[in-house]
Amino acid sequence: MEKDSETSQGGEAKRTGYHHGDLRAQLLAAVRELVEERGSENFSIAEAARKAGVSSAAPYRHFADKDEILKAVVLEAMNDMTTSMKAAVIPHPVGSIERVNALGKHYIDFARSHPGMFRLVFGLSESHEDDEELAGKGAATFRIVINAVADYLGIPQDHPDAKKRAYILWTVVHGHSWLTIDGKAKQQGIEFPLSDLLSTASEMVLLDRRPTDDANH
Amino acid sequence: MEKDSETSQGGEAKRTGYHHGDLRAQLLAAVRELVEERGSENFSIAEAARKAGVSSAAPYRHFADKDEILKAVVLEAMNDMTTSMKAAVIPHPVGSIERVNALGKHYIDFARSHPGMFRLVFGLSESHEDDEELAGKGAATFRIVINAVADYLGIPQDHPDAKKRAYILWTVVHGHSWLTIDGKAKQQGIEFPLSDLLSTASEMVLLDRRPTDDANH
DNA sequence: CATTTATGTAAGTGACACTAACATATGTAA
DNA sequence: TTACATATGTTAGTGTCACTTACATAAATG
Numbered sequence: 235m236e237k238d239s240e241t242s243q244g245g246e247a248k249r250t251g252y253h254h255g256d257l258r259a260q261l262l263a264a265v266r267e268l269v270e271e272r273g274s275e276n277f278s279i280a281e282a283a284r285k286a287g288v289s290s291a292a293p294y295r296h297f298a299d300k301d302e303i304l305k306a307v308v309l310e311a312m313n314d315m316t317t318s319m320k321a322a323v324i325p326h327p328v329g330s331i332e333r334v335n336a337l338g339k340h341y342i343d344f345a346r347s348h349p350g351m352f353r354l355v356f357g358l359s360e361s362h363e364d365d366e367e368l369a370g371k372g373a374a375t376f377r378i379v380i381n382a383v384a385d386y387l388g389i390p391q392d393h394p395d396a397k398k399r400a401y402i403l404w405t406v407v408h409g410h411s412w413l414t415i416d417g418k419a420k421q422q423g424i425e426f427p428l429s430d431l432l433s434t435a436s437e438m439v440l441l442d443r444r445p446t447d448d449a450n451h
Numbered sequence: 452m453e454k455d456s457e458t459s460q461g462g463e464a465k466r467t468g469y470h471h472g473d474l475r476a477q478l479l480a481a482v483r484e485l486v487e488e489r490g491s492e493n494f495s496i497a498e499a500a501r502k503a504g505v506s507s508a509a510p511y512r513h514f515a516d517k518d519e520i521l522k523a524v525v526l527e528a529m530n531d532m533t534t535s536m537k538a539a540v541i542p543h544p545v546g547s548i549e550r551v552n553a554l555g556k557h558y559i560d561f562a563r564s565h566p567g568m569f570r571l572v573f574g575l576s577e578s579h580e581d582d583e584e585l586a587g588k589g590a591a592t593f594r595i596v597i598n599a600v601a602d603y604l605g606i607p608q609d610h611p612d613a614k615k616r617a618y619i620l621w622t623v624v625h626g627h628s629w630l631t632i633d634g635k636a637k638q639q640g641i642e643f644p645l646s647d648l649l650s651t652a653s654e655m656v657l658l659d660r661r662p663t664d665d666a667n668h
Numbered sequence: 669c670a671t672t673t674a675t676g677t678a679a680g681t682g683a684c685a686c687t688a689a690c691a692t693a694t695g696t697a698a
Numbered sequence: 699t700t701a702c703a704t705a706t707g708t709t710a711g712t713g714t715c716a717c718t719t720a721c722a723t724a725a726a727t728g
Contacts, residue, residue: 253693253706273576275492278684288707291686295706300685350576356633357574359490359567363634376639401641402623402652409626416573417580422593424618435619438659446651470675470724495715505676508717512675517716 258296260286265307270350274357279303304354305362311351312371315344319378329385331440335432337379338407342428345411352415356408379404386440395446399439406435475513477503482524487567491574496520521571522579528568529588532561536595546602548657552649554596555624559645562628569632573625596621603657612663616656623652 254260264285268277279300280290297303322340326333345352362368383403384396410431413419471477481502485494496517497507514520539557543550562569579585600620601613627648630636 251693257706275576279686280684289709290684291709292707294686353574353576356629356635357570359492359570363638369638372635373639397641398643398651401636401639402648402655405624405626405630405652406619406622407626408630409622409624412573412629413622413625416578418573418589419618421580421586422590422618424614426615431619434615434663435622437661438619438655442655442659444654468724474675496717497715506678507715508678508719509676511717 254286254288254292257286257288257292261293261296261303262307262310265303266310266351269307269354270348273350274304274354301360304358305365305368307351308355308362309368309371311348311355312368312375315341315355316371316375316378318344319375323378323382329388331386331433331436333382334379334386334403334436334440335429337382338403338432338436339428341407342411342414342432345415349415352411356412376400376404383440398446402439403436406439407432471503471505471509474503474505474509478510478513478520479524479527482520483527483568486524486571487565490567491521491571518577521575522582522585524568525572525579526585526588528565528572529585529592532558532572533588533592533595535561536592540595540599546605548603548650548653550599551596551603551620551653551657552646554599555620555649555653556645558624559628559631559649562632566632569628573629593617593621600657615663619656620653623656624649 261282264282265277265279268282268285271277279293282303283290283293286292293303297306318340319337322336323333326336380396380400381391383400384391384393387393387396387399389396410419413424419425478499481499482494482496485499485502488494496510499520500507500510503509510520514523535557536554539553540550543553597613597617598608600617601608601610604610604613604616606613627636630641636642
């Protein structure tokens with residue numbers, strides 16, 4: 235059954251016969267494109283089906299409902315993000331602050347280059363909070379940050395201080411991502427370069443060696 | 452024309468005659484409730500109309516489309532937020548770090564107590580970026596933060612360093628708000644008290660007196 | 669009191685999420 | 699091969715929604 239449409243390099247390969255052969259994957263690709271084009275609230279499954287060249291009922295042979303499709307797309311996006319961040323860390327020496335900064339940069343770069351997906355992953359109200367698979371992906375990614383922070387500080391990776399400082403850096407990077415894609419940062423005349431923001435923030439959070447509350451007890 | 456339904460204390464006062472008398476306000480109230488109940492993506496104008504006791508066409512006598520309704524609701528929410536933050540600052544002495552922390556606390560409290568509205572204000576893809584009125588409200592609120600930071604640092608309120616540090620604090624508070632309402636913070640076992648997070652972050656950002664990049668040139 | 673204007677209704681239109689009944693292809697077992 | 703189950707597609711619904719058009723009623727204005 236491997237004919238000619240299973241690579242889906244563009245998300246646009248049409249089918250040949252009655253059966254599609256690669257609908258699930260192409261549907262997800264179509265949804266990703268539409269989410270970027272129109273935003274996660276303004277796209278329809280029907281249009282994604284049209285884009286994949288099938289009827290509007292076909293998607294329901296592969297997914298229970300719209301929400302399940304979105305969840306699958308979110309999972310793909312989180313995988314991309316994790317992959318990108320794992321790669322980001324490699325060129326920088328273990329224990330360096332650049333390692334921490336590279337993680338922040340790739341997080342924000344993802345948000346800026348895929349704002350629609352970022353909103354989908356982090357902005358949905360019924361945000362699949364309780365989904366094990368998504369939670370696991372998130373934990374794996376946060377772990378990378380915690381480890382980079384612990385290595386820089388020269389403390390064990392399971393020290394609560396590492397987690398706390400890593401979380402504060404996460405909030406900075408996450409908050410800046412949102413404020414940037416929402417246009418709020420520019421609206422308020424915030425225009426310093428990303429590298430400056432990142433290094434300033436990481437130095438503030440990591441060079442401050444006064445004990446944190448849960449480190450001293 | 453002030454009969455009996457203009458107070459709209461619950462957002463539920465029904466009408467008496469053919470004309471409603473207070474539809475615009477009650478519609479906005481109904482939308483706010485629905486947004487909190489079902490999330491900003493899963494409510495309909497039709498249902499808000501039903502809740503206000505009018506036909507599904509009535510809202511369009513007061514608003515051009517759904518988007519204009521949402522914009523009006525967002526404006527209300529931003530006013531509430533600004534009011535709350537202006538009040539938050541009063542009990543604390545000018546120049547104190549508590550003044551800064553109180554602002555952060557009220558921002559996050561708003562997000563936690565009205566997650567639906569928070570998502571609406573900050574999470575929509577076509578987020579009324581270019582709307583003058585909304586931008587103005589946002590600027591007024593950010594100004595409060597900048598001033599509190601400048602006063603604490605003992606520098607002029609228009610010093611770029613005040614704006615930069617205020618922005619970093621904004622990202623922390625904004626990021627934490629999102630990660631909290633999305634359940635990501637709890638998911639990753641982040642559970643330290645809000646006051647601890649706030650004071651830790653503000654001390655890291657404000658006690659660090661090394662020059663920032665745009666302060667020294 | 670007559671008329672304009674504001675604000676309501678009912679009855680559409682077209683799109684969408686999703687379902688049910690049916691069609692075609694594919695895999696597996698005889 | 700033939701038979702049948704299963705996977706995956708189609709068409710034709712249903713109910714809801716955003717929004718429009720034509721009409722109705724009431725309030726404000728002259």
